[in-house]
Amino acid sequence: MIVVMRQGCTDAEIEGVQNAIESKPGITAPIWRGEERSVIGVLGSIYPELQMELEQLPGVVEVLRVSKPYKLAGRDFRPEDTHITVGDVTIGGDEMVVMSGPCSVEGEEMLLDTARMAKKAGARILRGGAFKPRSSPYSFRGMGVDGLKLLAKAREETGLPVVTEVMTAEDVGVVAEYADILQVGARNMQNFILLDEVGKINKPVLLKRGFSNTYEELLLSAEYIMAGGNFDVILCERGIRTFENYTRNTLDISAIPVVKKLSHLPIIADPSHATGKRDKVAPMARASIAAGADGLLVEVHKNPEQALSDGAQSLYPEQFEKLMQELDIIARAVGKTW
Ligand code: PEP
């Protein structure tokens, strides 16, 4: 259920409603202060008379039942698009935000060179994995905290905010110390303990769709984070598993318009992990922006042949520069700038 407050209602009225809801056992009431109206969620074991009780309170316009299982992530709760600001970058608004960098942080020189190149080409956020989920335990699993330190150094030098993956609930604190955006990877989309933990921090979370998960499951995972109080969730379509194995995954471009209709949260696409093949990254990146994605996650490497992970899908710097020029035209055509 959600409580819609009158435009221009007072803080005391909002708090009055929140206190009335939270005085009931097992119910929480997160507040969303929108530009046009404020909305209060009613989450938990709701009883039939509660709706009428809340309708009587000062400042309340209406109390609506939300039929979808995700309450905070859905458009019922917030009809306008959510804008998430990190430094001078806003995700979910008019800007096309490209997050780019190597799959893994491998060393200082390589990371700094890539970060400078990505920035020059128009990337707004630097990506790089320090904790890497790998299918084989013998593969390179990331530099850990040393990798986080290098990302912070690259941010200092370039001014680009940093996104990096957190794999366990225990690591959320240390990753949040260094990163501007915390990534929850596809394999962890339904690691509910991790989702609870990133729900408690005050930094945005990039939530990647699991390769066998539905749109509803993706939005319910976002709901976990939001129910913890962190409303800054960026969704990411990164390809799903299908019978086709020519590409690493199948980029589900439909996810972009469907999820945009169901949810107010920003959604970006990751054509790198979706295709696994360098020469397929640019066409899928272009298609994603044309379909309405708020941005992209693109792997790029100074020397992909030497990459310690995902070299086959990493763009050469000159391919990335060319892609950014192409995206400029497509972004403008669909009303985005960068
Ligand atoms: C990544 O972005 O580095 C990654 C491992 O992606 P995914 O979780 O989508 O496989």
Ligand code: MN
């Ligand atoms: Mn990768």
